[in-house]
Amino acid sequence: MFDFNYFTPTKVVFGKNTEAKVADLVKEFGGTKLLIHYGGGSVVRSGLLKRVTDTLDAAGISYVTLGGAVPNPHLGLVYEGIELCKKEGVDFLLAVGGGSAIDSAKAIGYGVANEGDVWDFYDYKRQAKGCLPVGVILTIAATGSEMSDSSVITKEDGLVKRGYSSDFGRPKFAIMNPELTMTLPDYQTACGCTDIMMHTMERYFSNGGNMEITDSLAEGLLRTVKKNALILYKDPKNYDARAEVMWAGSLAHNGLTGCGNDGGDWMTHKLEHELGGLYDVAHGAGLAAIWGSWARYVYKNCLHRFKKFALNVMEVENSGSDEEIALRGIEAVEDFYRQIEMPTNLRELGINPTEDELALMAKKCAIGVGGEKGSAKVLNEADMLAIYKASM
Amino acid sequence: MFDFNYFTPTKVVFGKNTEAKVADLVKEFGGTKLLIHYGGGSVVRSGLLKRVTDTLDAAGISYVTLGGAVPNPHLGLVYEGIELCKKEGVDFLLAVGGGSAIDSAKAIGYGVANEGDVWDFYDYKRQAKGCLPVGVILTIAATGSEMSDSSVITKEDGLVKRGYSSDFGRPKFAIMNPELTMTLPDYQTACGCTDIMMHTMERYFSNGGNMEITDSLAEGLLRTVKKNALILYKDPKNYDARAEVMWAGSLAHNGLTGCGNDGGDWMTHKLEHELGGLYDVAHGAGLAAIWGSWARYVYKNCLHRFKKFALNVMEVENSGSDEEIALRGIEAVEDFYRQIEMPTNLRELGINPTEDELALMAKKCAIGVGGEKGSAKVLNEADMLAIYKASM
Known part of the structure; x- marks a missing residue:
């Protein structure tokens, strides 16, 4: 067998209605101003996003939102998120969704915490030296991005899909309520x-x-x-x-x-x-x-x-x-x-x-x-x- | 099934000669002045303790040592360790050994990071609000204390053996070299x-x-x-x-x-x-x-x-x-x-x-x-x- 490292720092909070704990978890990990990043309309239509923002409002945690993460999430949206975070002084990323929203949030986190073009990391040019903390409310069981070190982003120019892995990107917490996955096609x-x-x-x-x-x-x-x-x-x-x-x-x-x-x-x-x-x-x-x-x-x-x-x-x-x-x-x-x-x-x-x-x-x-x-x-x-x- | 939390933040570094990485890991987790806590003479006799202190010396990390952790580790030694840490300004505990040294180090960590009698936590009287960071070089595969939230201490007066569990006590890193366990009886x-x-x-x-x-x-x-x-x-x-x-x-x-x-x-x-x-x-x-x-x-x-x-x-x-x-x-x-x-x-x-x-x-x-x-x-x-x- 080979030597190995094992590092899974993500705090998992698993079970029914666990999304109600989001404000406490954000506070535990030091978040004061959030970017809530999500994908399509299902998170909105299901009422989940409103439940989350209501909880944050009640706890006095401010946030901005950015929807639109798509399967094979695009670099363009990542750039948009990075700009938004810098402009708004965001110090914590909350991904609400599946792998697309989480991967995209990780990429935004790398982009905010490091100088230069975030695509460099996905293009094997250099290593990230940090990542803005990411928390997750998971709605799709699939990619494992909620505990993993990896994220996959697609650059629209040339349709280049690349993954980048770093322990910095491992989410701080993952809220996992199996009921949230029941409405999936x-x-x-x-x-x-x-x-x-x-x-x-x-x-x-x-x-x-x-x-x-x-x-x-x-x-x-x-x-x-x-x-x-x-x-x-x-x-x-x-x-x-x-x-x-x-x-x-x-x-x-x-x-x-x-x-x-x-x-x-x-x-x-x-x-x-x-x-x-x-x-x-x-x-x-x-x-x-x-x-x-x-x-x-x-x-x-x-x-x-x-x-x-x-x-x-x-x-x-x-x-x-x-x-x-x-x-x-x-x-x-x-x-x-x-x-x-x-x-x-x-x-x-x-x-x-x-x-x-x-x-x-x-x-x-x-x-x-x-x-x-x-x-x-x-x-x-x-x-x-x-x-x-x-x-x- | 029941809802659950899962939190295993310990960074595991597993394999041959991994104890050579101890100084890097201590630095990664912010340790500047260590208490090295170990058990009996085997850690000394095997040369492991010297290898560890040589590595720390080379990296310019200062430390004090406290041996004597015994199976069913005693509260008296925990008190001794707490006093030593306070006196020497220790900010990181390095346990070298098995469950006894690790459990004892955790208890010392609770004692340094909280006011009052550390036995209170083991006596179900109150909850710890923190723990000095603990790192581990494991020499006995048994208790799992290197990744767990628990520690077990024996109070000599009345021979009361009690466990206390808190996420604060989970070690920051665990160096696990299977070769170190080969000399066990x-x-x-x-x-x-x-x-x-x-x-x-x-x-x-x-x-x-x-x-x-x-x-x-x-x-x-x-x-x-x-x-x-x-x-x-x-x-x-x-x-x-x-x-x-x-x-x-x-x-x-x-x-x-x-x-x-x-x-x-x-x-x-x-x-x-x-x-x-x-x-x-x-x-x-x-x-x-x-x-x-x-x-x-x-x-x-x-x-x-x-x-x-x-x-x-x-x-x-x-x-x-x-x-x-x-x-x-x-x-x-x-x-x-x-x-x-x-x-x-x-x-x-x-x-x-x-x-x-x-x-x-x-x-x-x-x-x-x-x-x-x-x-x-x-x-x-x-x-x-x-x-x-x-x-x-």
């Missing part, structure tokens, strides 16, 4: 479950340094999400299933399920980022559409892990050769995707890239990872193109 | 594994609010420790097994394996605390000696959990009635204790209390928990006495 719920599982699967399919305890936590988490995703497909208002998935979402991406390994593979995410940059598809659905092709392309190079995954997570029949078991596990994942109406290829995702577009995505993906990357199997541009083609 | 290694498992078992055997994901993490952790405890019994220098157990020790007690439940049972710990207060036995061995009697006394009141534990952790045969499966699981735990030479009753623990002493312990235990306590089954003084008697 079924498709978004399924996308979230896919994303959650993928965050842990990316760490799991690695060729270096795996720890038994990390594996057992990862496998338990994956089984739980799989089971509860199927429950939610039939019963979206099931509180316990919502809660299981919501908490799994945080644990899947706060680092816990990667302790001791080489950092994981992450190529499914990288391949999807190019889809997301070019087509603005839902992240979870994009991951589902690409994963099977990735898995079949790489599994022979990481056979022991694919076999273990097949048996301990997908619980397939333990018979035949290692390859047969591994392939049975991959098929079982795709069957699971179909059961929750996730796509298993680009056509089902609703896109039909040309040869040139596939080549462009492979080229951008290779540039994005600095040439080649992967742990289950190191992929170069030609490999990436082959996987994109196989996923058509 | 085999008995202490086995005690540590027992304590680690018990921290999660106390949370697991509860009648309220269990979450599937918490259960799956707990079961995975318990299987991992059980397996690696047996490896270490035969091969104490096995680095990977040391690492598995060490990381499990932190996760077993940082709150992760109790999220969503009612807080757990904890009566085995409470019953052992009285043993530890009166006889100065090793904590882990005391837990092992009492657990089987506790389990047989309560299992019918928490049958579904004992059955699940038997199947998913102890992996016993799934046949017969629920009661038979549950009892098979309890027997399997005792068999496991015997395999690693842990006691399964007070006689094997090496003590032989009189009737009066048993009654005194039951009485003190009942007072300590405010009359009655437990989740698997609520126990009063008569129940406690019955369990003590059954464990003879």
Whole structure:
């Protein structure tokens, strides 16, 4: 196993009506003037935003608001938020929403706390030296951004989608009320479950340094999400299933399920980022559409892990050769995707890239990872193109 | 499931030679004048203390030292540490050792950061409003105090052993090098594994609010420790097994394996605390000696959990009635204790209390928990006495 650091300072306040605690938490972490950052109208329509501002008003905490965070959040809005924070003297960012609002808030936080262009951090040019504190009221279980060190931003010019990770960006608190996720469209719920599982699967399919305890936590988490995703497909208002998935979402991406390994593979995410940059598809659905092709392309190079995954997570029949078991596990994942109406290829995702577009995505993906990357199997541009083609 | 908070801010730096990073970590968390608190001579004899002070010297960080923390750490030494810190202007506590040194350092931290008698916190009289920051270099995998909010101190007058929990006491960082645990006597290694498992078992055997994901993490952790405890019994220098157990020790007690439940049972710990207060036995061995009697006394009141534990952790045969499966699981735990030479009753623990002493312990235990306590089954003084008697 490899040495590792583990740092998850986010204070999680989990359960019904926990959003009522927002003012106390903001005060605990020193916020006096907030930017409340959210996405589309659902946070407004549901009345959540008003409940939050009423609570802040009652506590005498002042704030400005900035809506409009979209899936694959845009750099333009980040710049707008940075200017607004500077103009208004904001000292705390409150993200109300899912990964888009949180990622965007983190980027705004980096932009306020550091000189120069915030895109530099996403463009691998330099490291942030701080971040304005971020608090979260989570409304979508998916990205795990509420406890993670990472954020993903899309630069509109060239549709470049990039992630940046820094412990400075880890939220100070995360308010997690499973009831807030009940009004999500079924498709978004399924996308979230896919994303959650993928965050842990990316760490799991690695060729270096795996720890038994990390594996057992990862496998338990994956089984739980799989089971509860199927429950939610039939019963979206099931509180316990919502809660299981919501908490799994945080644990899947706060680092816990990667302790001791080489950092994981992450190529499914990288391949999807190019889809997301070019087509603005839902992240979870994009991951589902690409994963099977990735898995079949790489599994022979990481056979022991694919076999273990097949048996301990997908619980397939333990018979035949290692390859047969591994392939049975991959098929079982795709069957699971179909059961929750996730796509298993680009056509089902609703896109039909040309040869040139596939080549462009492979080229951008290779540039994005600095040439080649992967742990289950190191992929170069030609490999990436082959996987994109196989996923058509 | 129940609502919960989860807060584990400790920065974990895990792996070989990580103690070399101590000066950087102390600086990161603002320490300028340290009290280095440690236990017996092993930290001195092994050369670890010198390596640490050399690193601090090279970084220009000044410090004073206080050794002498013993298992079931004493209040007298805590008072001594508080005086020393005040006299020397200490602003950071570095615990080098196991749970005794860490718990004692936390208590010193409460004593320095709050007015009045520090014992008040352990005597349920009031809550701490802060704690001097604590950093840890861990040398024993057992108590989980390196990430937990709890510390246990014994007041010499009356041999009263009490725990106090506060988020203020959670260490800022924990340096965890599995190699540092390799020189432990085999008995202490086995005690540590027992304590680690018990921290999660106390949370697991509860009648309220269990979450599937918490259960799956707990079961995975318990299987991992059980397996690696047996490896270490035969091969104490096995680095990977040391690492598995060490990381499990932190996760077993940082709150992760109790999220969503009612807080757990904890009566085995409470019953052992009285043993530890009166006889100065090793904590882990005391837990092992009492657990089987506790389990047989309560299992019918928490049958579904004992059955699940038997199947998913102890992996016993799934046949017969629920009661038979549950009892098979309890027997399997005792068999496991015997395999690693842990006691399964007070006689094997090496003590032989009189009737009066048993009654005194039951009485003190009942007072300590405010009359009655437990989740698997609520126990009063008569129940406690019955369990003590059954464990003879």
